[in-house]
Amino acid sequence: MDRVRRKLKFDYIFCVEPRGLSGGLRYFRVWESSFSKAKETMAGAYDIDLKGSKYTWFSNPRNNVITRKRLDRVGEFEQKKISGSRPIEQNMRSVKRSSKGAGNGKMRRIRNRIDKLRNETGQWIIGEANIMRLVERHFTKLFTSEGNRNLEECVTEIPKRVTREMNEELMANITDEEIKEAVFSMGGLKALGPNRLNGLFFQQHWDILSKEVCGVVKQIFREGSVPEDLGETTVVLIPKTSQPKSLNQLRPISCCNFVYKIVTRVLVGRLRRVLDAIISPVQSAFVKGRLIQDNIVIVQEAFHKLNQKENHESNDIAIKLDMNKAYDRLEWNFLQRVMEKFGFSKDWVRLMMSCVKSASYRFKINGNLSTKIIPQRGLRQGDFLSRYLFILAAESFTILMDKARKENLISGIRLAPTAPVSIQRRVNIEEITGMASWDDPERYLGLPARWGRSKNKALEWIQEKMLDKMQGWKEKLLNQVRKEVLIKAVIQAIPVYAMNIIKFSKSFCKRIEAPIARFWWRSNGKERSIHWKSWVKMTRSKINGGLGFKDLECQNIAHLGKQAWRLLKEEDVIWVRTLKAIYYPNYSLWEAGVGRNASWIWKSLLEGRDFLRRKGSWSIGNGAEVDIWEDNWAVGIGKLGRGRTGGIRKVSELIREGEGWDRNKIKEIFHGSVAKLITKTPISLINKKDHFVWQHRKDGQYTVRTGYHVAKEEKDSKEEGRICKVSTSQD
Numbered sequence: 001m002d003r004v005r006r007k008l009k010f011d012y013i014f015c016v017e018p019r020g021l022s023g024g025l026r027y028f029r030v031w032e033s034s035f036s037k038a039k040e041t042m043a044g045a046y047d048i049d050l051k052g053s054k055y056t057w058f059s060n061p062r063n064n065v066i067t068r069k070r071l072d073r074v075g076e077f078e079q080k081k082i083s084g085s086r087p088i089e090q091n092m093r094s095v096k097r098s099s100k101g102a103g104n105g106k107m108r109r110i111r112n113r114i115d116k117l118r119n120e121t122g123q124w125i126i127g128e129a130n131i132m133r134l135v136e137r138h139f140t141k142l143f144t145s146e147g148n149r150n151l152e153e154c155v156t157e158i159p160k161r162v163t164r165e166m167n168e169e170l171m172a173n174i175t176d177e178e179i180k181e182a183v184f185s186m187g188g189l190k191a192l193g194p195n196r197l198n199g200l201f202f203q204q205h206w207d208i209l210s211k212e213v214c215g216v217v218k219q220i221f222r223e224g225s226v227p228e229d230l231g232e233t234t235v236v237l238i239p240k241t242s243q244p245k246s247l248n249q250l251r252p253i254s255c256c257n258f259v260y261k262i263v264t265r266v267l268v269g270r271l272r273r274v275l276d277a278i279i280s281p282v283q284s285a286f287v288k289g290r291l292i293q294d295n296i297v298i299v300q301e302a303f304h305k306l307n308q309k310e311n312h313e314s315n316d317i318a319i320k321l322d323m324n325k326a327y328d329r330l331e332w333n334f335l336q337r338v339m340e341k342f343g344f345s346k347d348w349v350r351l352m353m354s355c356v357k358s359a360s361y362r363f364k365i366n367g368n369l370s371t372k373i374i375p376q377r378g379l380r381q382g383d384f385l386s387r388y389l390f391i392l393a394a395e396s397f398t399i400l401m402d403k404a405r406k407e408n409l410i411s412g413i414r415l416a417p418t419a420p421v422s423i424q425r426r427v428n429i430e431e432i433t434g435m436a437s438w439d440d441p442e443r444y445l446g447l448p449a450r451w452g453r454s455k456n457k458a459l460e461w462i463q464e465k466m467l468d469k470m471q472g473w474k475e476k477l478l479n480q481v482r483k484e485v486l487i488k489a490v491i492q493a494i495p496v497y498a499m500n501i502i503k504f505s506k507s508f509c510k511r512i513e514a515p516i517a518r519f520w521w522r523s524n525g526k527e528r529s530i531h532w533k534s535w536v537k538m539t540r541s542k543i544n545g546g547l548g549f550k551d552l553e554c555q556n557i558a559h560l561g562k563q564a565w566r567l568l569k570e571e572d573v574i575w576v577r578t579l580k581a582i583y584y585p586n587y588s589l590w591e592a593g594v595g596r597n598a599s600w601i602w603k604s605l606l607e608g609r610d611f612l613r614r615k616g617s618w619s620i621g622n623g624a625e626v627d628i629w630e631d632n633w634a635v636g637i638g639k640l641g642r643g644r645t646g647g648i649r650k651v652s653e654l655i656r657e658g659e660g661w662d663r664n665k666i667k668e669i670f671h672g673s674v675a676k677l678i679t680k681t682p683i684s685l686i687n688k689k690d691h692f693v694w695q696h697r698k699d700g701q702y703t704v705r706t707g708y709h710v711a712k713e714e715k716d717s718k719e720e721g722r723i724c725k726v727s728t729s730q731d
Contacts, residue, residue, distance in 0.1 A: 231358025560608030623651030
C-alpha cells in the first residue's frame with residue numbers, strides 16, 4: 001500500500017483493495033479518517049450523491065463474470081499539484097495496468113503498427129513523420145471538392161416524393177423521450193470520440209446529464225446548425241492485412257463525439273419512417289423490410305442463367321461499378337440538390353447539410369494524431385446518417401437508368417462474363433467505355449459471383465477465414481471460458497452471411513467443425529489432444545449436457561428456412577417476383593420443383609421450404625392451398641402420408657362452403673380416430689385464405705432461433721433412431 005501511495009504521490013489518502021480480476025486499477029477507497037485532512041489539500045473536491053461507498057472506483061465481479069462498473073463517486077479537482085510535481089489526473093493515469101492487460105495491449109499495438117507504406121508512385125515511405133505526411137496529403141486530396149459541375153442534367157428527372165405530411169413529421173418538435181430512446185439504443189462501449197466519453201457514461205448517468213444533453217439537441221434542431229466542435233472526428237487507421245503496403249489496405253474507423261451520435265440517431269429515426277416511400281425497390285440496403293441478400297439472389301440468378309451453354313454465343317457484357325471510396329467522394333452540392341428535388345423542406349435540408357459539413361478529421365496512426373483536415377466533400381464513415389444520405393444520392397442513378405430504359409437506350413441488363421468475346425472486341429470496348437475488362441467478376445456483396453462445379457471448393461474462403469482467426473489467437477493465454485466465447489461469438493458467426501442463401505454440404509460442415517473441435521480441446525500448444533466428447537454432444541444445449549456450440553448444418557437450415565418464410569410472406573418484393581418468374585410462374589411455392597438447370601441458390605431455398613413444410617402447420621381457411629397428404633394441417637396428426645384415397649388432394653374438397661367440414665366425406669375416406677381429429681380442427685366459415693404459421697412460437701412467426709432448435713431436435717432424433725436401429729440389428 002505504501003508503494004501505491006508513493007506512486008500516486010499522495011501523503012496519506014488512498015488505500016487499495018484487490019477487487020476485480022480484469023487488470024488495472026480496481027478499487028480506490030478514501031478512508032473517512034484520512035479524508036478530512038485530504039479534503040483541505042484537494043481544493044474544489046466534492047462528493048456526488050450516488051449509490052455505493054464514498055469516493056470509489058471498481059470493477060465488480062458478479063457470478064464469476066467481470067463487469068465494468070461506473071465511477072460511483074467522483075470529485076472535481078483543480079489542476080493543482082499535491083505533494084508532487086504532477087496534477088492528480090496525471091498521477092491516477094500513471095498507475096499501470098496489470099501485467100496481463102499491459103501485455104495484451106502491447107501485442108496489439110505491435111501488431112497494428114505501420115512502419116512503411118507505398119505512395120501513389122509505388123515508392124516506399126519510411127518513418128513515422130513521413131508516413132503521417134503521406135496520410136495527410138492523401139486524405140486532403142481525397143476530401144477536396146472538384147468544383148462546381150453541371151448537376152441539373154443528373155437531378156432533372158428526380159420526382160418529388162416527399163409530401164407535406166412527411167416534412168411535418170420530420171420537423172416535428174423533438175421530445176425528451178425521443179432523445180432518451182436514441183441514447184439507450186446505441187452501444188455503450190463503442191470507440192471513444194475526441195471528448196473521450198463513451199455511451200456507457202451517458203446511459204448510466206442519464207438522470208444527471210439528461211437536462212443538459214436534451215437542451216443541446218433541441219437547440220441544434222431549432223437553429224438547424226451543428227457546432228463545429230461537436231463534429232470533430234478522430235479516424236483511426238487499422239491494418240486490414242498483417243503487412244499493409246498501401247493506404248487502401250488500412251481500414252478507417254471513425255470515432256465521433258457521442259452527443260453528435262445522439263443528434264444523428266434522432267435524425268435517422270425520423271428519416272427511416274419515410275424512406276420506403278422515397279427509395280426504389282431495387283435498392284435493398286438500409287431500408288426497413290429489405291435485406292442486402294435480396295440483391296445477391298437476383299445477381300446470382302442472372303449469372304447462373306446467362307452462363308448456361310445457350311448463352312455462350314451472346315455478345316452481352318457486364319459492367320461492374322467500383323464503389324471504392326464512394327462515401328469520401330460524394331459532392332455536397334450534389335447531395336443538397338438531390339434532397340431538394342425529392343421535396344425535403346428547407347429546414348430539414350439545412351439541418352442535414354449542417355451535420356455533413358460540421359465534420360473535421362484528425363487521423364491517428366501508430367498512436368499519433370495528424371493535423372486537422374477540413375473536408376470539402378464526402379460523408380463521414382461510421383456515422384448513422386451517412387448510409388441513408390448515400391442511398392438518397394444513389395437513388396438518382398436508379399432514376400437515370402429507368403429513364404434510359406423508357407427511352408429504349410437500354411433494354412435490361414444481361415450478364416454473361418464467360419461469353420467468348422474476341423480480343424479485338426475487348427480492346428474496342430475498353431476504348432469506348434474507358435474501363436478495363438476482366439474475365440472473373442470476383443465477388444459481389446461479399447460472395448463469389450460464380451461458384452463453379454465444386455461447391456466445397458467455392459466455399460473454401462470461409463474455411464480459410466475461420467482458420468486465420470483461430471491461428472491468430474494465443475491458445476496458451478486462453479482458458480476454456482474464453483475459448484467458448486470466441487468460438488460462439490466470432491468463429492461460428494463467420495459463415496452465417498453465406499448460410500442465408502447457400503446450402504452447405506454435410507461434408508463441408510464437418511470440414512469446418514473439425515478444426516473448431518481441435519481448437520477447443522488443444523492445450524499448451526500441442527497439435528494433438530484427446531477429444532473427451534464428440535462434437536455432436538458438444539452442440540447440444542447446456543441443459544441437455546452439451547456446451548451450446550452451434551451445429552452448422554442445423555444453423556444453415558434455420559437461416560434458409562427464414563428466407564423461404566420471406567418467399568412465402570413477401571410476394572411483392574422484387575427478388576421474390578424474380579424467382580417466381582423463373583421457377584414457378586404458374587404455381588405456388590409449395591408446388592414448385594427444382595426444374596432443369598436450377599441454380600444453387602434456388603436448390604438451397606427449396607431446402608428451407610421443405611423444412612418449413614415438415615415443421616410448420618396450416619391454419620385452415622378455405623383449404624384451397626393446403627395439400628391433404630403433404631402438409632401439416634390436422635390437429636394432433638401432422639402429415640397424413642400418401643393415401644390420396646378417392647383422388648382428392650386439397651383440403652377444400654373436404655369442406656362445405658359456409659357450413660364447415662363435410663363429415664360424411666371425411667368418414668368415407670379416413671378411419672375413425674383420424675376422422676375425429678380432422679373434424680376437431682378449427683376452420684373458417686367466412687371463406688378466408690389459408691394461413692401458414694410457425695407453430696413453435698405463440699405469434700406464429702418464424703425466427704432463426706426457434707428454427708435452429710427445431711432443426712437440432714429433428715437431427716438429434718434421427719441420430720438416436722439410427723443408433724437404436726444399429727444396436728437392435730446387432731442384438
